[in-house]
Amino acid sequence: MRRRQFFALGAALALAPRLRAEDAAWPTRPVRLILPFTPGGSTDFQGRILCDMLSRHFGQQFYIDYKPGAGSNIGVAEVARSTPDGYTLGWITVASHAINPTLYAKLPFDHLRDFAPVSMIGQFPNLLVVNPALPVTTVPELIALVKREPGKYAFASSGVGTSLHLSGEMFKVMTGTDMIHVPYKGGGPAISDVIGGQVHMTFGNMPTVLPHARGGKVRAIAVTSAERWFNAPDIPAIAETVPGFLAISWHGVAFPARTPQAIIDRLASAIHRALATSEMQEKLAAGGSKATPMSPREFAAFIREDTERWAKAIRAAGVHID
Structure with missing residues (x-):
């Protein structure tokens, strides 16, 4: 028994450095960004801007995969189900990650547990x-x-x-x-x-x-x-006039839960550099959005807070969708 445990531990220790090296080299192949809306709108425009900036930064293609429907729930659910290897990324919004969790009686995902937030992109x-x-x-x-x-x-x-x-x-x-x-x-x-x-x-x-x-x-x-x-x-x-009033539309990106932290941090750093450029800020501003970088931890905390903020309004209105 101890012999088997010894060899299992040795295999795990041998594998760990290789996994860390792979994470550090990410991305080594194209990365899919699931956009839960149809092509042609302002969300599509901003998603294309982000993919272009990241493709140039990493030297690997970031491309959009459109998965519209059910108030964005179809595409977002696919992100949650995806392999957490850093090669499927999801576009998340105030609808999918702040409003829908209270508005819908049942969702095919847990908006907090099933995702690893990377960064907010912009808000208006x-x-x-x-x-x-x-x-x-x-x-x-x-x-x-x-x-x-x-x-x-x-x-x-x-x-x-x-x-x-x-x-x-x-x-x-x-x-x-x-x-x-x-x-x-x-x-x-x-x-x-x-x-x-x-x-x-x-x-x-x-x-x-x-x-x-x-x-x-x-x-x-x-x-x-x-x-x-x-x-x-x-x-x-x-x-x-009304202290504490805040109703903001926002959009950002998240990986499936359990994506390696090194990959999350690497992408967050690249997004923050992109959002600091005048090119990205001007393109977002053209659509009325303000570039709003957040660390993964800050973004996760914001999502929790915004969910509660919208929940109060939803419950007060007595609105729900089965």
Whole structure:
């Protein structure tokens, strides 16, 4: 028995340096980035930017594999099931790793246990805009108006359970106001009806609604980030009136759980170098995103905190998807 244990220990010790050497040499072949959305959108654009930068850095191809469906759950589940060898990487977002864990009654993965977060890539806020006929220009004025007539005013969203919807629910909870939610099949129809006056306001994705605010079609009230946003410093943050308010859309990358830490750290370092370049920052900014590097540990902690933040709004709204 002791002889077998001795040889097993010797084999393990002999194997360990080889595994560490392989990890240090990673990547030695192409790396797949699973994108849980369809081609052509802003997420695809940002994923392509990242793959290009990493391919140049490592001298190995990083390529996108599109796996859309079920609110991103199909693609994200495939990441969780993949071999943790560093050659399958997943694009994760506020939906997959902060909203869906509470929104869905059951998911085919555990968003904390089944993943090894690498780094956030970027983030952008929503923007609270109102129809110009609404007699408010600030958050305090809006809160006072809605409180005077509870249930009279409505906000549009891109659908039940989206960040637009839940930003509104979070606003209601944290301000003690009562508004009607009007869901649409997308952010485009939602902002169109705010412009047309059919709905009073929306917490729209900033890249989508800011041009309408600049064009005078809607009035910008405040951003949902913790502070004023870099490309619109004249617009205040809701948090300036409602301390602690934060509803941010974000995206990052994660490996399957049990991926070697050396590989995780090596990729995180490369991503942080890429995000520090003016090229990457300018390309992200063109889509309204701010480069936001985080260490693997910081990113994991942020995901846990953001899950709880969104969970409060989801539970308050009584929203769930079976």
